[in-house]
Amino acid sequence: MRDRLDSLLDDIAGHELLEDIPRPALAGGAILAVLLVLFAAIAGVNSVSSALTNSDELEPLPTGPPPSMPEAARVVDDIETLADFGYRKIDTVAHSNAGDFIQFRFEDLGYEVEIQNFTTQLCEDCQNYIATYEGLDPDSWIVVGGHYDAICYSQQIIIGVEYPGCTSEGAYDDATGTASVLELARLMQEWGGTPQHTWKFATWDYEEWQGQGSPEGAGYGSETFVTNLPEGVEIATYINLDMYGLNWPVETQLISQLSGCDEDYFYLYLFTSPVDDWSYYEDRGTNVTDDMREEATALQARLNNVLHDELDYPEEWVVVLDDTKGNSDHFNFISRGWPATWMRGMHEFVQEEDDTCEQSPKHAPTDRVDILYQLAGGRNGLESGMQTGMDALAHLMWNDLTGNW
Numbered sequence: 001m002r003d004r005l006d007s008l009l010d011d012i013a014g015h016e017l018l019e020d021i022p023r024p025a026l027a028g029g030a031i032l033a034v035l036l037v038l039f040a041a042i043a044g045v046n047s048v049s050s051a052l053t054n055s056d057e058l059e060p061l062p063t064g065p066p067p068s069m070p071e072a073a074r075v076v077d078d079i080e081t082l083a084d085f086g087y088r089k090i091d092t093v094a095h096s097n098a099g100d101f102i103q104f105r106f107e108d109l110g111y112e113v114e115i116q117n118f119t120t121q122l123c124e125d126c127q128n129y130i131a132t133y134e135g136l137d138p139d140s141w142i143v144v145g146g147h148y149d150a151i152c153y154s155q156q157i158i159i160g161v162e163y164p165g166c167t168s169e170g171a172y173d174d175a176t177g178t179a180s181v182l183e184l185a186r187l188m189q190e191w192g193g194t195p196q197h198t199w200k201f202a203t204w205d206y207e208e209w210q211g212q213g214s215p216e217g218a219g220y221g222s223e224t225f226v227t228n229l230p231e232g233v234e235i236a237t238y239i240n241l242d243m244y245g246l247n248w249p250v251e252t253q254l255i256s257q258l259s260g261c262d263e264d265y266f267y268l269y270l271f272t273s274p275v276d277d278w279s280y281y282e283d284r285g286t287n288v289t290d291d292m293r294e295e296a297t298a299l300q301a302r303l304n305n306v307l308h309d310e311l312d313y314p315e316e317w318v319v320v321l322d323d324t325k326g327n328s329d330h331f332n333f334i335s336r337g338w339p340a341t342w343m344r345g346m347h348e349f350v351q352e353e354d355d356t357c358e359q360s361p362k363h364a365p366t367d368r369v370d371i372l373y374q375l376a377g378g379r380n381g382l383e384s385g386m387q388t389g390m391d392a393l394a395h396l397m398w399n400d401l402t403g404n405w
Contacts (some may be wrong), residue, residue, distance in 0.1 A: 002141040010211035035105050051273075056219075062193055066398040070183050070384040070390035078105075078179035083169035083369045088150040090123045090206050099127055102203050105182050106131040110188050111201075118205075118224045121215050126205040128221045133188050135320040135400070136197040139233050142400065143200040144184055144393070145179020145329055147207030147221060151363055171369045173362035176386065177241035178203050184393055195400040197236050204329055207242075208363075222329035226336055235338035237299060239393065240330035243362060244268060247345035250376050250385040252357065254382060261357035265317050268388055270307075272300050272341040273334050274322035281326065286335045295339040302405075306395045313388070343389050 081101065086094035106113045111131035118126050150170025154161040169175075185201040204221030229235075247268035252261050273296035274281070278288045303320045307313045323334065323342060334339040346360050361367040361375075376382040399405050 015387050021398065059194060061403045062401055066191070066394055068190060070187050070387070070394050072303070072387040072390060074186070075176075075179045075183045075386050075390065076379060078182055079171055079175040079372075080369055082148065082175035082178060083171040086169070087152065087167040088148060089152075090149050090172050090210070091125055092207075094148060099129060099205070101180070102129045102148060102178065105164050106185060106201070106221065109182075109186050111185065111189075116221075116224060116228070118220065120206065120220055122210055123206050123220070126221065128205055128225060129203045129267050130225070131185050131201040133185070133199040135195040137196065138198050139230075140197045140203045140236050141200050141233060142195075142197045142239070143202055143225075143235060143333075144181055144239045144241065145200075145202040145204055145222060145225075146179075147329060148178045149205055149208050149221075150174075150367070151208035151210065151362055152365060152367075153211040155364055158212070160209065161216075162211050166365060168363065168365055168367040169369065170367055171372050172243050172246070172360060172367050174207070174242045176243060176245045180241045180244075180386070180390060180393070181319070183390065187394060188397060191398075195397070196403055196405055197400055199397070199400075202232055206301050219329055219332055222332045225364070226332045226338075235333060235340075238330060238333040238338055239396070240328055240333075240339035240340060240342040241330045241389070241393075242342060242344060243360060244343050244345035244389050245382050245385040246360070246372065246375055247385050248314065248388060250345075252383050253377050254376060255374060256357070258358040263357055266346050266357070266385070268313075268318045268385075269342060269344050270303055270318075270320045270341045271323035271325060271330070272296065272303060272320055273339045274324070275300055277322045277324055280324045281335055284326075284335065289337065292337055292339075299339045299341065302396075303392075306392055306399070310395050311391060313392075318388070343393075345385065345389075354375070 001352065043079060082088070082098055085098045085101070088095045088098050093401050103113050103115070106129065110132070111133075114130040114132065116128035116130060118128075150168050150173065150318040152161070152162065152166040152168035154163060154166075181201050188199060202225065204225070204231055206220040207222070208216035210216065226235075246266045248265045252263060252266060273292070275293070275297050278286070282288060300320050307318050307320065308315055320341075323330065326334070328342050328344075330342040346357070361371050372382050373379055376385060
C-alpha cells in the first residue's frame with residue numbers, strides 16, 4: 001500500500017501544474033486537496049480549450065440549390081402599388097408616400113432601415129432607403145439597388161422638355177427595380193444563414209435628370225451613397241436594377257410587330273464593367289486600373305456562369321456585355337473603381353440607330369402598368385419576364401450564402 005501511495009505521489013508531484021509544490025506537502029494529508037486542485041485545473045483547461053474551439057467554429061455552409069425562389073407575383077403587386085402613388089417626381093407628395101411605403105416594407109421584413117438624407121439645388125427632401133443583411137465580412141458589401149423617383153418629359157426631337165399634363169406612373173422606370181429590391185430583401189430573410197459578404201438592399205432617390213433647364217445632372221442618390229462609404233469598406237459588386245421585365249421569355253406582341261419590330265423576344269441585357277471597351281469611362285476621367293479590369297473580367301464570368309450554366313438561359317436573348325452607356329446608377333460605382341452591372345430589358349439602344357424594337361415607355365405618360373401588360377401580353381407575361389431576372393439574382397445571392405461567390 002505504501003509503495004502504491006509513493007508512486008501516486010511521484011506522479012502527482014511530477015505534473016506540470018504542481019511541480020513547484022514540495023513533496024512533503026503532498027504527503028502531509030493534503031493529497032485530497034491537491035487532487036481536487038489538479039482535477040479542477042485540468043477540467044478548467046479543457047473547458048477553455050473547448051470554448052475557444054467552439055468560438056472558432058462557423059455554422060456549416062448550406063448546400064444544394066436555393067431552398068426557395070423569388071415570387072414574381074409579389075414583385076408585380078409592388079409595381080402596381082408604387083404606380084398607384086402617382087407621379088413620383090422629386091419633392092412631391094407621391095414621391096414622399098413611395099418612400100414611406102419602402103421604409104415600412106423593409107421594416108415589416110425585419111430590417112432596421114438606414115435613411116440617408118441629402119439635398120441638392122432642386123431637391124430639399126431626398127432620401128435613400130437602405131436595408132442591411134450582415135455577412136461574415138462587415139466591410140465587403142454587395143449592393144443591390146433601384147431608384148424610386150420618376151420623371152416625365154418629351155422624348156422626340158428635343159429630349160427633356162416638360163410639357164403641360166406630362167405625368168408618369170414610373171411603372172417600368174423604375175418601379176420594376178424598386179419592387180425587385182424589396183423581394184430580394186424578403187427572400188434573404190426567408191433563407192436565413194450568413195453570406196460571405198454583407199448585403200445592402202438600396203432604393204435610390206433622385207436618379208432621374210430633371211430635364212431641359214435643370215442646373216443639375218442625375219444619379220444623386222447613388223452618388224451620395226458611394227461618396228459616403230465608411231472608412232475601410234469596399235464594394236465587392238453593385239447590381240443595378242433599372243427597367244427590366246420586358247425581356248425574354250416575353251414575346252413581342254402584335255402592337256410591337258406592327259411598329260416594325262420583327263424579332264421574337266425582347267432582350268435582357270446586363271451592362272457590366274467593361275472587359276474590352278472602357279472608352280466611355282475613360283472619356284469621363286476614370287482612371288482604369290489593372291485591378292478594375294481583373295474585377296470586370298471576374299464579374300462578367302460570374303454572371304455568364306449563373307445565366308447560361310446554372311439557369312441555361314439562351315445566350316441570344318440574355319446577354320452580358322461591356323457597359324458603354326453609363327446612364328443609370330451603376331455609373332457612380334464603376335467610375336469610382338467598383339465592379340457593377342445594370343440589368344435592363346428590351347433593346348440595347350434607346351431610340352437610336354432606327355431600332356424599332358426599343359419601345360420602352362420610360363420618361364413618358366405611357367410608363368403605366370396597363371402599358372406594361374400590353375407590351376408583355378398580359379400580367380402573366382410581365383411576371384415571366386421579371387422571374388427571369390429575379391431567378392438570376394437569387395442564384396447570385398445563394399452562391400454567396402454557400403461560399404461560391
